[in-house]
Amino acid sequence: LAVLAVPGYMTPTDFLSFTGPFSDSIEHVRVIRDSSPNHYMILLKFRSLAKADEFYAYYNGKTFSPLEPETCHVVYISEVQCETWEVRSEDIDKENQLTELPTCPVCLERLDSAVSGLLTTLCQHIFHCRCLARWGDGNCPVCRYSQTSAFGIRMSGTSAMESGKAPEDGNTSEQSRCHICERTNDLWICLICGTIGCGRYANGHAKDHFGQTQHPYSMELESQSVWDYAGDGYVHRLMQNMADRKVIALDTQAIRRNARSMWQRAPPSRGSFMDAREKLDAVTQEYEMLLVSQLESQREHYEMQLARMHHQQAQQIKKYAELERKYEDHKSEHLAALETKLKLNEEEHKEWMAERKRLETNANKWLKKSTDDAKRLMEEKAIAKQFADNQTALNKRIAELEANSVDLQEQIRDLTFFISTQKSLAAEQNADSELHGASV
Template sequence: MPSKSVPSSSPPPPSRASSAITDSIRRPRSQSTCSHSRERQEPSTSSVDKYEFWAGNPSVHMTTGLIYVDEFDFNTKAGRSSSSSSTAVDYDGFEPTVLLCPCVSKDTPPTEVVAVWESYQAGVEQYKVLHGPYPESYLLLVLVGGSDSHANARQLVGGASSSLPLLEVTACRIDAAVSKTVDDMLAPVQLFAPVLTKEHQCSICLDPLLYSPSATSTGGQAACGGGGVALTILCGHSFHWKCLSKWCDRSCPVCRFQQYPSRCSSCDVCGEADSMKLMVCLVCGFIGCCDNEGYSGFVEDGLSGAGGGGDDRHHYTHAYAHYLESDHAFAMQVSTQSVYDFSEGGFVGLTGRASQESGDDEASEDSKGSCKKVKHAAKKILQGDEEDIMTEFNEVYATLQESQQQHYEEIFEEIRARNRESYSVATGQRDEILSRLCDAKDELDVVDEERTQLKSEEEEVTSALEKLNLACDGLKEERRELDDVVAGLKKDIQRRKIASMVRAKKLHSEKADLREQMKDLKQYLSMRAQVEKSGATDADVQGSFVIAQNTNRRSRRNRR
């Protein structure tokens, strides 16, 4: 089997389940209420994939269950589908093969997938859409018939892998199914119940939806309409796929049940996003919610209280609160697009809902009142009472116009009052803001002046600083010169100091010599005076003196 691809916008398919089916699935199988069911073997013990599904309109009838699928065997001729998928339905001696597209993106309409597969003419009898486990994708069942349904299915699966790469659609064979609604095992073909017959017609072209299981099957194509294979959409209604492809909306053409993609509306008051609890006003577009029990309980409350229950049945719903406030009586259900009349306390045209194949009896009984009204109006038209009807319509329309005009005038007056109050408050705030703005502007002017003054002072300080820097550089140069001069003076002083010391030392020695000479002179004078007193001659005195002088000088030289 080709590898299963999953759309990029959708979550991955369910993980492969264990080979042993859980005990809850292996419960004893009772006889199914469906006329086509019989006892069948349990799902194969080989590894299978399991998918949850549900189908139908939640406001009418739903079917839930599990589908077990197995890989499609390309090698075997007959495949395990023919041996294991036994069923009590006789298709002219041929047993169909049921395939499943497990994960088709909600952005891909089923008609687009069918259009590609129809080019293979693989004997497809019917297609059916189911809800899967993920909101971003859906399941597509394919019923393949013909004398060799396995070969046709093999051709279809090969075409899916080669022709639908952009749609990311693959197929696998269904091994078994479990219905949670009836709590029983189902054959794969029973997922298409009820079986289409010649009595079923396409609601668009009104041609029969032929289900021909013979070898020469037309593939579900109507003989006269030519609308293509029958396609059963999520709510349970069936159409020719070509007819449905011309329907531009994603809702059902019959019941207006919203198919994929689901709408993302929410209540304008509380934000409730469940489509089964939302209603849209057909006059102003207001979105409101109903009670917590859903629309089935909502309809029952409305119809049971119509006789005398009053309006308390909608006391807690925002949709009804909007009706009381605006007198907008008609609102549309988001999920089924049915119109509800608050003034009458019921849905408009309940006959459309009662005509569902699996509709309940209560809806049919509740629709009798609307049928009588429609028949009464038709009877008046047939009897020629068109003028009375037009007069009544004009009166009702005029009354509705006047009430709506009064309602919107009250709303406009409230809006004007709120606007006037808001305008007065905004005017006061504006004046206060303008006053603050003027004060801020004056402060800004003062700040600008101070900034200009500070800038000029900064320029002056900068120029003075530059001058001081230049003067500092000059003083540094002069200091270096003075340092050089001081160093020279120090050297000169040192030199002079040394010279003065030498000179002082020399003077000291000369002074000592002078003292010696003075001493010698005194001695000489003293001796001469003594000689003169003694009467010695000059020669004697000279000789004595010479001797004495030579001795003293020699002694001085020795001291030196």
């Protein structure tokens, strides 16, 4: 894998701390400088493809620091082509195929990638990852090459070329400006966030930055001395040599020797010599007292910080133990509640299954009964239809019979009338002999 656009303020040691969870899975780390003035890239070789996939899924898109906006861009690399000539392994020792591994400059052990992860810095020196992580310094342990200072020089040179001015070696104050008033002299840079502001004897923007952000340490770009706004004094008397950019201590004995040589070249009068000597001794004594007081205040400050850190660590450990205990209690309570709920659910499930079985039985009974009722209903409908047909036929028969009875009644009436007429005629014949033998 390759990590692109790693910010220049991030040293290889910081990157190893950033990728700490995968330190055992990384076989080799190589730092490569690209064309960007304030970024570089890192090649990572893993022991297995699965770990590389886990690294890509975990770090791709993740920010390097919660306080910075830069994100980690991880890409897959299919192959690496080297333009420089390298010795092939088969040309080293063709007889026994053995080669002696180089040693780590820190621990003097063999640089074996199969045992421990390796890291190659920008200056092409190789170290164990664990050794460089314990080194704790941004400089190379062999050549004292500073990655952050190199990136700072490249950034300042780039800004100077953009402004149309040629940068001068070691003179960063002419290439920097106050972020508010754009003042070019008496500049101080915040050692926490890198904001540049003018001193308190100019417009005081550096001190205003401390009041806004509470960043206490600020360094003067011209003298490279560090001021502590919280303690209202210099943090140390270390100076940076502009020739090789190494941090050195201010030598008071050299100042005295230079003063004596100057006096020897231009011998002053005895009175002025005594006055100058007394002034020099007074300045030296004042400086020594100031240095002792500053060192004592720094010792007290760091002891207080160390005690505070120990106290915070103890509090964090206690808090972690309390949280772990609460978690275990909550976990046991939650598991017990889940088990109880599971048992209740199982019993309720059994009851519901029994109820379901009973309902299914009742439903089957009612279904059978409804089927029988439907059959009986169909039979009754058929019988009712047959009864209705019979009733219709009977009604028709009754109507016919009634019609016949009416005819019979008329015939009977006629017959009755005839009989009664015959009787009447017979009686009259008997009564009246004149009608005897007549017919009607």
